[in-house]
Amino acid sequence: MATSVLAILNQPSTDAAAHAPGAPPFALADPDAPHVTVSDLGVTRGDGIFETIGVGNGHPQALEAHLRRFAHSAELLDLPAPDTDAWRAAILAVIDALGPVAEASIKTVMTRGVEGDGRPTGWVHGSVSPDYTEQRTTGIRVVTLDRGFTHDVQTRSPWLLAGAKSLSYAINRAVLREAERRGADDVIFVSSDGFVLEGPTSSVLARRRTTLITPGTGLGILDGTTQGNIFRFAGEQHLDTAFELLTVKQLARMDALWLVSSVRHAAPINTLDGSPMPVDAELTLAMNEFLRRPEG
Numbered sequence: 001m002a003t004s005v006l007a008i009l010n011q012p013s014t015d016a017a018a019h020a021p022g023a024p025p026f027a028l029a030d031p032d033a034p035h036v037t038v039s040d041l042g043v044t045r046g047d048g049i050f051e052t053i054g055v056g057n058g059h060p061q062a063l064e065a066h067l068r069r070f071a072h073s074a075e076l077l078d079l080p081a082p083d084t085d086a087w088r089a090a091i092l093a094v095i096d097a098l099g100p101v102a103e104a105s106i107k108t109v110m111t112r113g114v115e116g117d118g119r120p121t122g123w124v125h126g127s128v129s130p131d132y133t134e135q136r137t138t139g140i141r142v143v144t145l146d147r148g149f150t151h152d153v154q155t156r157s158p159w160l161l162a163g164a165k166s167l168s169y170a171i172n173r174a175v176l177r178e179a180e181r182r183g184a185d186d187v188i189f190v191s192s193d194g195f196v197l198e199g200p201t202s203s204v205l206a207r208r209r210t211t212l213i214t215p216g217t218g219l220g221i222l223d224g225t226t227q228g229n230i231f232r233f234a235g236e237q238h239l240d241t242a243f244e245l246l247t248v249k250q251l252a253r254m255d256a257l258w259l260v261s262s263v264r265h266a267a268p269i270n271t272l273d274g275s276p277m278p279v280d281a282e283l284t285l286a287m288n289e290f291l292r293r294p295e296g
Contacts, residue, residue, distance in 0.1 A: 012122030042111025139270030162220025
């Protein structure tokens with residue numbers, strides 16, 4: 001059974017020429033061999049997009065939502081539109097090649113390619129996921145950090161690409177190192193004018209009595225695919241859902257909090273800025289069981 005599988009896209013977008021005319025849309029390749037040239041703009045400039053898709057027992061979570069967000073990110077970065085059919089086929093082939101593992105993650109990456117070439121570079125990499133049992137049960141310690149933007153940055157300054165899932169992830173990695181220095185596991189970004197946004201790799205979810213809440217739309221944050229699935233779960237459980245503009249003080253008064261993402265799923269927040277938070281173990285378990293089951 002493979003623990004890592006790679007597919008290289010021959011023509012990531014039909015708006016650009018293929019790398020090998022007449023060749024199949026993608027091919028499996030050795031994940032340990034070099035494939036990307038050092039002059040690729042994804043390497044030299046972080047000029048590209050990606051998605052990370054959770055897989056449970058061979059079934060991708062929210063595949064179509066991820067593909068739509070992938071295309072939206074490409075549009076925001078003025079990249080050629082991804083060939084959705086080719087990407088979907090490559091993703092499913094990688095999942096099949098990984099075999100029947102309990103949990104895996106799939107990363108799709110498309111860069112602008114070599115400067116001046118006009119052809120994007122694309123690949124799909126799949127790997128077996130680590131064990132997130134402790135984070136899903138015991139929970140995680142979270143600190144809030146200023147993102148440096150006001151909550152309406154997407155409207156005022158669209159060129160900052162807020163809401164695009166780009167390869168420029170230096171800040172997202174830096175904040176996790178800062179969290180570690182503060183004795184925490186993860187981060188919730190807060191706008192410079194005091195509103196809750198998202199985690200560096202996750203969406204924020206809260207429960208107030210029988211309502212599941214996530215920060216409002218139009219905040220320059222990603223459209224959460226896992227959060228969207230949990231809202232579907234809420235409908236099955238007869239829970240209400242809402243998008244709200246929240247401050248940190250309001251967040252701290254909630255009955256339960258989570259950071260939710262495609263691979264780690266729903267991780268309850270047990271400490272927020274050093275203060276203990278209640279953990280809803282029963283609801284967390286139900287959400288994670290829902291996220292691991294096949295969609296349909």
